[in-house]
Amino acid sequence: MxxxxxxxxxxxxxxxxxxxxxxxxxxxxxxxxxxxxxxxxxxxxxxxxxxxxxxxxxGLISTHMHTAQTLLRGAADDLELVSWLCERIWVLQGNFTTEDGYAAARVSIAEMLKSGTTCFLESMFADRYGFSGLCHAVTESGIRGCLGKIVMDTGKYAGDGAWAMHPGLIEDRETSLLGALRMHEEWDGKADGRIRVWFGARTPGGVSTALYKEMTSLSKEKNIPITMHCAEVKADREFFAALDPPHTPMSYCESVGLLGPQTVLVHMVHLDDSDIKALAETGTHVAHCPTSNAKLASGVARVPDLLAAGVNVGLGTDGAPCNNTNDLLQEMKLAGIVHKAISYDSTLVPAETVLEMATINGAKALGLDSEIGSLEVGxxxxxxxxxxxxxxxxxxxxxxxxxxxxxxxxxxxxxxxxxxxxxxxxxxITMDEEEVWKQAEIHGHDVVKRAGLAEKVKARWPLV
CATH class of the missing domain: 2.30.40.10 (Urease, subunit C, domain 1)
Structure with a gap:
C-alpha cells in the first residue's frame, strides 16, 4: 500500500x-x-x-501501563497512594479471575490502538489474571506488546507491614519468577514477533534481595528485559535509607544487578544527583508517567535533569485507576507542560522532546529502536x-x-x-469494539461486587 x-x-x-x-x-x-x-x-x-x-x-510507544487495571477505571479516584493501593486497587485486583484479565487486556488494547499506541510495556501482569489470555489478546488485536510477568515473593510495599497486599495477589518464587520463565518459553517471539515477554518485578520491599539477584542473573543469561516501579513516593526513598547499609534508590538497584540497558525503571520521582548519574552511566531507561504522579500526589520526576544527564526517558500512561485513560497523546501534553509549571522555565521539555519520548525514546527503552520508533526505510x-x-x-x-x-x-x-x-x-478493524466494551463493563462491575466495594466506588454525590 x-x-x-x-x-x-x-x-x-x-x-x-x-x-x-x-x-x-x-x-x-x-x-x-x-x-x-x-x-x-x-x-x-x-x-x-x-x-x-x-x-x-x-506509532506511539507506552513504556508503562497496567492492562488489568482498565477494568478499575474510576474506582479509586482522589486517594493518596496507601489508601489507593491497600483499600481499593489491591483488593479489587486480588479478586480477579482469568476471564476478567482477558476482558481487561482487550479493552486496554482497544483503547490504545484507537488512540494511537502501537506498542506497550505491560508492567506486571499477575498470575491470577491469566498471562496467556493477555498474549492471546495481543495476538488477536495486532498490537505490539512487551509483557511483564510479575516477579515477587513478599506481600508488602516498601517493607512496611501496614502496607500489606491482598492475599489474592501474593505470589512466591515458583509462581512468579519461574512462572515468568515458563511464559517466556511459551510466548516470547510469538504473534509474528510482536510479543516479547519481560520480567515485571515488584517494587523494592515486595521482592527479596535474593530473588532480585536471581532474576537479574537470569535476565542476563536468557536476555530477558526487566521493568520495575521505583522511587515513586517518599516512602520508597525512606525504605532505601533504612536498609543496612543505607542506600539511595539507585545504589540499591545497582547492588542487586538491576541497572543496565535491559531495564526500564518506572516513575523515578524521588532521586538525588547520584541516582541520576548512575542511570546515565549504566544506560538504564526511565518511564515517565506525569498524570499518575500528579493524581496520586507522588510528586514530579526530575525529567529535565534526567534528559540533561543523557538518560533515555520514555513515556507511559500507567493504569486507568490513576490516570483514567490509556491515551498517550493526552499524556504527551502534560509531560510537555508540568515541568514548565514547577520550574518557571517555559523552555524545558519542548514539544519535540515530548514526541521523542513517546516514539524513538520508547523504542530504545524496549530495545526495539532498530525496528520501530521512527519512519524510515527498512x-x-x-x-x-x-x-x-x-x-x-x-x-x-x-x-x-x-x-x-x-x-x-x-x-x-x-x-x-x-x-x-x-x-x-x-x-x-481487528476487534468487535462494542463486544469489547460491553465485556469490560460486565467484568468490571463483577470484580467490584466480588471485592465487596460496590458502595465505596460509586459516585459520592446522591444517585437519585
Missing amino acids: LYTHATVVTVNTKREIILDGSILVQGSRITDIGKSNTLLSKHKEEDMYDLSGHIVCP KKADFIAVDMRKVHLQPYYSPISALVYSVTGGDVSMTVVDGKILVEHGKL
Missing part, C-alpha cells in the same frame, strides 16, 4: 518532516518514503491510500494518521506542536502495526 499526501513526521535521525509525503509499505516494512510526487511516479502499480489533511507519525510499518480537518485542530503551524499540545486520541483516524491497518476512520 502507498499512503499518500500526508504531512509525515519521520522522527528519523535528521528529524525531517515531509510535507505532502508518502510511505510505501510492503509486507510489514516501510520500503520507500518521501515526497508524494516522487513516490507516485515510482510506484504507479501500488494500491494507494489518500491521507490528505492528515499528520502521520510513528523499519516496521508502525504508524498512525491523525485527521487534522477539525475545528479544534485548525489552524496549526508546527505539526509537532499540534500533536503534543492539541491532538487527543479521539483524533486518530488510522493505526497501522506491522503493515496491517488495525484502525481505519477511527474504527477498530
